Amino acid sequence: MGIFDKFKRGLAKTKSVLKTDVRDLFKSEGRLIDDGFLDEMRALLFKTDMGYDSVEEIVAEVAKNFRGRVVTLEDVVATWKDKLSELMAQDASPISFAQNGPTVIMVAGVNGAGKTTSIAKLSKMFVDEGRKVVLGAGDTFRAAAVEQLTIWSDRLGVDIVKEPQGTHPATVAYKAVERAVETSADVCIVDTAGRLQTQKNLMAELTKIQQSIRKLIPAAPHEVLLVLDATTGQNGISQAGKFTEAVDCTGIVLAKLDGTAKGGVVVAIRQQVGLPVKYIGVGEQPEDLALFKPAEFVDALFAEVGVEPAAE
Known part of the structure; x- marks a missing residue:
């Protein structure tokens, strides 16, 4: 497709x-x-x-x-x-890969935004490109989150680093990047616990995770992707601003676009946040991730309203 x-x-x-x-x-x-x-x-x-x-x-x-x-x-x-x-x-802003060693991608977002599924989709994309992937199960507050990510890692055939519940997520992030370096992996994706943008202590924790990663790779994380739930509409813009203040987000993954009639929120995000929308989730399967291209997005939005585009 x-x-x-x-x-x-x-x-x-x-x-x-x-x-x-x-x-x-x-x-x-x-x-x-x-x-x-x-x-x-x-x-x-x-x-x-x-x-x-x-x-x-x-x-x-x-x-x-x-x-x-x-x-x-x-x-x-x-x-x-x-x-x-x-x-x-x-x-055009797909992932900015490191010139040497593993590319480290940190994924953040509020509870229920679709982070775990988005990580699975990103992993699937990288695996299909022939890249070796290591996951870091950094949501150590919820056992279910680690279990879900483990299921995806098994299904996709990628390595995963996890620690007992309650372990500081910065420790998991460090060990995941360490594993990626040791195994010559191409990409390390570090999950983080969902948090509200108003929880200052948890937002500060994201900064600590970044600092931990930089002990091994000073230029990392190379990408900090913020997962926003498209069904939340304008509230996602407030989330984006606060998360960017905490961890210098490099781009947005807009999840659950297929679950809302408010797909126009992509326009508002681009206008008000300024971060590039890198990927859009268009379904529940691992392959349901699309690189965001504005022209194709607009054509698709109006495909059944005006005139169909001549070609994809």
């Missing part, structure tokens, strides 16, 4: 809302672009959780291009797509 098709599946609920509401917006062959139309359009876009600033920029673009004219659905959707692609533009 290609990236465009993965996005289409992940955005199914969001597209369903858009398809119905956009068709209602254009009940006739064409529509006069006036204040009434712009208000209806604004309300429609807000439903997808794009965020106030993003919606207002899109509305302003449509008003600038078409106010006072009768236009078709295709005209307006084309403008939406162009503006959204502009708002979400980012450098």
